[in-house]
Amino acid sequence: MSSSTTTLVTNIGSLVTNDTAHAESPTDNLGLIHDAAVLIDGDRIAWAGRAAAAPPADTAYDAKGRAVIPGFVDSHSHLVFAGDRTQEFNARMSGRAYSAGGIRTTVAATRAATDEALEANVTRYLREALRQGTTTFETKSGYGLTTHDEARALRIASRHTDEVTYLGAHIVSPDYADDPAAYVALVTGEMLDACAPHARWIDVFCEKGAFDGDQARAILTAGKARGLHPRIHANQLSHGPGVQLAAELDAASADHCTHLTDADVDALANSRTVATLLPGAEFSTRAAWPDARRLLDAGATVALSTDCNPGSSFTSSMPFCIALAVRDMGMTPDEAIWSATAGGAAALRRTDIGRVTPGARADLVLLDAPSHVHLAYRPGVPLVSEVWRGGVRTT
Ligand code: NIG
């Protein structure tokens, strides 16, 4: 018998479990249950099924017919930064193209910020995300680009999440503009030594104007040797070697995947590497959308995330990303909800989140809607009415 308190969330109009044991057809990944209930024991899910078959519990909580989905897993964000880039956004909306060069503006502001200011910023954007249903998030360094500033960013991030990513290789530091090889040596040497204890993942922006395929391979291989697992900013602004490298190195995720050849799609479909699509970036840079349909039809696993950062995608809203993915990237509402929950979990190689199954963390989002489809059907409407994380109601 459990010693913790059990709560039965009941009168759920429709419940997305992401558990194929509840699937009504072989193509149903959501494992949707109507007239459902969920038993929470401490911080875990103990049971999910039809309310009529629910086991007894210490207390009951009435969901009042609302739809319930797993908490969103935002597997790609850049929250440790200072300042914003309103002027750059305005210029883009007047026709200027996005370029990685804008990252330098945020690097300067972040280096100049106090620890307290950075901490306050992370807290603010996390609260914002939580109110919109995000119960797990990954976040990166990458706006420090010195050993001190990268390690500081990771220390701050790790106070808020276990999913922390070392991105010293975001761009070549402006201090090394004349000697990129020396910067790669720093990122794979002293900076890695200082950062590895604070991170789970290592990432690199593999792109023209950032790091080429050989540099990216060297950086990720060095990180792997220090026990960090790779993920890659790949094929965002142009075709390039990033996706193939991700598959070669068994990266958990290739992120962006906007410009893909057929060989890139095959590489993703035939590897464990998740394709993480970030529609907030295409929205905010007025770029062509990634083709989720092509990836899904080929059999690749697709995640959806915000990429929240002050340059290319200043949104913390997973519902917004879902709506964009459905409208503009060829996803069905069911696929988009799966990708924003179970897909994000796969991109973090986690099985304890992104699903409502016995043993999973009790992360639930209650929607002011009869169905999860409304997240795409009613874009821009604040449908997230309650968020439960680890069995505790947070909003
Ligand atoms: O994922 N592409 C690289 N990094 C971010 C953008 C960072 C910035 O513009 O500040 C991204 O889109």
Ligand code: FE
């Ligand atoms: Fe990013």
